[in-house]
Amino acid sequence: MVANKISSMVTQKKELDVYIGKFLNNRYLVIDLIGKGGMGKVYLAEDTAKNGMPVAVKILSLSLVNQQMFQRFVREIFIGAQLGRKSKHIVRVLSYGITEEQIPFCVMEYLPGKNLKTFLKNQTLTLPQFLDFCHQICLGLECAHQGISLKAEIYPVVHRDIKPENIFIVEDVKVGAIIKILDFGIAKFLTERAGMTLTDSFIGSLPYCSPEHIEGRKLLDMRSDIYSLGVLMFEMLTGKHPFYTTSQSFGTWYQAHRFQVPPTFEEVNPQVKIPHKLEQLIISCLAKDPSDRPQNISQILTTLEKVKTQLNNKTSNSSNSLTSASSVQLVPVTSISEKECLHQVWPKNKPIALIGFPHLLHTTQGTIPTFWAMLPKKEISKFLDKINGTDFISKINIYPMILWTTVLYNANLPLTRWLSYFLDMKDSKGQKIVHILAETGYYHLLFFAFEEPTKCAHVKTLTLNCHQRQQLTDWLELSQNSPEVINSNQAKVILKTEYEKIKPEILRKLAQKKKNSNLNGKHWLLKVFSNLLLIFKSR
Numbered sequence: 416m417v418a419n420k421i422s423s424m425v426t427q428k429k430e431l432d433v434y435i436g437k438f439l440n441n442r443y444l445v446i447d448l449i450g451k452g453g454m455g456k457v458y459l460a461e462d463t464a465k466n467g468m469p470v471a472v473k474i475l476s477l478s479l480v481n482q483q484m485f486q487r488f489v490r491e492i493f494i495g496a497q498l499g500r501k502s503k504h505i506v507r508v509l510s511y512g513i514t515e516e517q518i519p520f521c522v523m524e525y526l527p528g529k530n531l532k533t534f535l536k537n538q539t540l541t542l543p544q545f546l547d548f549c550h551q552i553c554l555g556l557e558c559a560h561q562g563i564s565l566k567a568e569i570y571p572v573v574h575r576d577i578k579p580e581n582i583f584i585v586e587d588v589k590v591g592a593i594i595k596i597l598d599f600g601i602a603k604f605l606t607e608r609a610g611m612t613l614t615d616s617f618i619g620s621l622p623y624c625s626p627e628h629i630e631g632r633k634l635l636d637m638r639s640d641i642y643s644l645g646v647l648m649f650e651m652l653t654g655k656h657p658f659y660t661t662s663q664s665f666g667t668w669y670q671a672h673r674f675q676v677p678p679t680f681e682e683v684n685p686q687v688k689i690p691h692k693l694e695q696l697i698i699s700c701l702a703k704d705p706s707d708r709p710q711n712i713s714q715i716l717t718t719l720e721k722v723k724t725q726l727n728n729k730t731s732n733s734s735n736s737l738t739s740a741s742s743v744q745l746v747p748v749t750s751i752s753e754k755e756c757l758h759q760v761w762p763k764n765k766p767i768a769l770i771g772f773p774h775l776l777h778t779t780q781g782t783i784p785t786f787w788a789m790l791p792k793k794e795i796s797k798f799l800d801k802i803n804g805t806d807f808i809s810k811i812n813i814y815p816m817i818l819w820t821t822v823l824y825n826a827n828l829p830l831t832r833w834l835s836y837f838l839d840m841k842d843s844k845g846q847k848i849v850h851i852l853a854e855t856g857y858y859h860l861l862f863f864a865f866e867e868p869t870k871c872a873h874v875k876t877l878t879l880n881c882h883q884r885q886q887l888t889d890w891l892e893l894s895q896n897s898p899e900v901i902n903s904n905q906a907k908v909i910l911k912t913e914y915e916k917i918k919p920e921i922l923r924k925l926a927q928k929k930k931n932s933n934l935n936g937k938h939w940l941l942k943v944f945s946n947l948l949l950i951f952k953s954r
Contacts, residue, residue, distance in 0.1 A: 434458060434474060440512040443472055443522060459525065469525040470509065475518055485519065492521045494572055494599040497563040499524070504555030506583070506595045526595055528586055531651075532579035536882045540651055542690075544592075546723050549648060550716065551594035552582060556644065557712040559599070560637040573635055574599060577643035578623045579650070621668040622656060623647065626703050629669050638705040641715070645700025645708075653683050654856070654884060657701060677701045693722045752778040756785065756859050756874045767868045771834040773819065773848050776859070784851050784858040786821055788834050792864035795872055797830055798823040802925050803860075805877050807886060808914055814906035815840035815894035817849065817887075818914055821860060821877065824925045831922065834860075835914070837907050840894035852879065853887040 434445045435458070443460045450457040455476040461467040475488050492511045499507025510522040531548075540548070562571040574581075576598060583595040619628055625642035628635055649657040657678065658671035677698060680689045696718045702708045709715050755778045765772070771788040790798075804822040816839050823832040838845040852858060862873040879887075901909070 434514075438463075439472065439514060439520060443470065445472060460522075462522075471523045471525045472520055473523060474514065474520040488519050488521070491599050494559075494563060495521070495523065498559055498572070498599070502555050502558035504551050504594055504596060505558060505599075506597050526583050526585050528584050530580050530597075531582035531584060531647075532885075534584050535579065535651065535654070536885045538882070539654075539880065542726060543723075545648075545651055546719055546726070547592065548582075548584075548594055548651070549644075550719055550723075552577075552596065552644065552647075553712050553716050553719070555594065555596040556637075556640055557716070559596075560640070560712055571637065572599070573637055574640050574643075575628065575635065576619055576623070577640055577647060578620045579647065582647070621663065621665065624668070624672060625705075626672045627705060629665075629672050636705070637711060638708050641700050641708050641712070642702075642705075644715070645697055648697045648700065649677065652689060652697075653680065653687065655683060659854075673703065690722050690725060692718060692725070696722075752776075752783050753859060753874045753876060755779065756861050757871050759787075759861060759871045761787075761789070761863050761868045761870070767865060771821075771836060773836055773838070773858075775848060775851060782851055784848060784855055785861055786819075786834065786836070786858055787861045787863065788821075789863045789865060789868065790832065792866045792872070794830070794832070795862045795864060797825050797828065798832065798862075799873060799875070801825045803875065803877060804921065804925055805879060805883070806914075806921065807883060807890075808910050809890050810906065810909060810913075811840075811890050811893045811897050813898065813900040813909075814903065815890075815897040815899075816903065816906045816910065817845075817890060818907075818910040820914065822921060822925065824922070826926055833918075835911075837910070839903060840891070840897070841903075846891065846894070849887050849891050853884045853891065856884055 432448060434456075435447060437445050439445065439460070442462065442464050444463055446459045446461060448456055449459045449471070455474050458472045458474065460470050460472045462470050475485070492508055495506065495508030498505045506526065507524045508521050509524060511520065512522075513519055556574065556577070559572040559574055562569040564570075574596065577596075581597045583597055585593045585595060587593050621629070623643045623646050625635075625639040628639050628642075646657060649655075658675045660667045660671050679698070680687055680694050696709070696715065700708055700715070709718075756776065759776070761767075767789065769789060771786060774785050774787055776783050776785045802824045804824070806820045806822065807817055808820075809817045816837055818835060819838055820833055820835040823834065825831075838848055840846055840849065857876055857878045860875040860877055861871045862875075863870075864872045
């Protein structure tokens with residue numbers, strides 16, 4: 416029944432889209448909707464004049480057809496047409512036109528791939544990847560800042576909306592990942608003489624705006640893009656935004672960008688290994704005063720090249736030099752809060768039974784998400800220092816609820832324990848747990864034994880990857896306007912059924928994780944013995 420409702424909703428959306436199946440300018444056959452933006456929709460289409468070559472068609476939203484937005488759309492076409500020819504790192508505008516309803520559209524190269532936001536949800540960047548991506552982003556920005564030609568004069572262009580969604584990654588079998596910068600829709604010429612100015616009202620993405628941009632200063636220059644790039648680089652390396660906000664309001668973001676000091680990488684996590692020169696570069700890009708930032712993209716490219724050279728030299732000197740630095744992922748230091756967990760007492764209002772539940776624990780390290788589980792004493796000992804995993808499942812499109820499961824796995828016995836709990840996002844407590852889980856990036860698992868239920872027997876710390884943290888953040892945001900196609904009990908049944916289906920795959924991955932762990936251990940021992948042999952031979 417639920418599946419039928421969802422299918423019906425999708426069908427209705429397609430029926431309401433008047434452009435799918437239509438020809439534009441008797442040339443471009445619209446195939447499907449592939450994206451939505453602030454200005455309109457983007458469709459996959461075929462260029463019938465070029466043997467059905469795939470192209471992307473961006474059509475201005477009907478509700479935005481006014482002089483200001485038309486001007487902004489024309490600006491994007493004009494800038495994209497020039498910059499796309501100059502740099503392979505900027506999406507190319509191929510053509511433009513007007514629909515039968517007199518709505519403007521532009522035709523762009525079709526990019527098979529994903530944007531940076533989606534990419535970071537699914538995997539962690541290595542340092543070489545990070546340097547490669549940033550190098551290409553900078554080349555695209557440098558091209559824009561060098562300017563375009565208009566009336567025999569050169570006008571530098573500020574993008575003004577650098578964010579993960581506007582960085583696109585195209586996988587090429589020959590050269591690897593190619594970065595493309597999208598959406599010059601709110602780009603601004605550095606001089607008003609170009610005759611293509613916009614209103615003074617604020618346009619941009621609040622989490623990535625420079626202080627001067629969010630203040631509404633008219634004279635923005637390329638250093639505003641450099642600040643946005645700094646925010647982007649910080650997120651790419653840590654999975655966290657450099658500034659903490661309690662809401663997404665304009666005033667909250669203004670306070671953050673104008674007054675908050677960005678943390679050092681050591682403050683975010685002492686175990687994340689970032690070259691000092693690279694950290695200095697990113698922090699300098701986040702300076703409040705534009706004069707304290709790198710003054711142009713060329714300076715950033717120079718520093719990135721130095722870091723890359725330094726990294727390559729280390730690699731050639733030691734094949735293992737990137738072990739700690741290549742996969743940049745937060746692993747919190749939690750020893751203090753772990754000790755505090757050992758003093759916790761099983762709640763009197765909870766039964767002495769095989770159950771588990773989440774709890775927000777107030778510690779000297781702040782409010783920490785925890786999960787309390789009661790198991791037999793012998794069973795607890797069999798899970799200590801063994802493989803474990805964390806999973807989250809949700810169907811936000813039908814009901815705002817998340818199934819949070821911790822998997823304890825002992826491959827030697829074999830023995831598996833699934834500790835699950837439903838977080839109802841309609842409840843403020845559930846929302847708070849999800850928010851702090853995403854913000855903290857880890858949780859403590861507290862074990863209580865049947866035989867000695869009064870105090871905590873052991874504590875394990877489990878970390879979330881960048882994808883899981885972003886997933887929780889997205890779900891939390893979506894849950895604010897989530898439909899309730901079903902009730903909470905039906906949602907639990909669906910989530911539990913869904914989870915039962917993927918349990919075999921989870922066990923397979925845990926078994927593989929155990930196998931890889933053993934192999935790594937053997938490789939380490941072999942290396943130790945090899946080094947000892949060399950030492951003895953040299954004597």
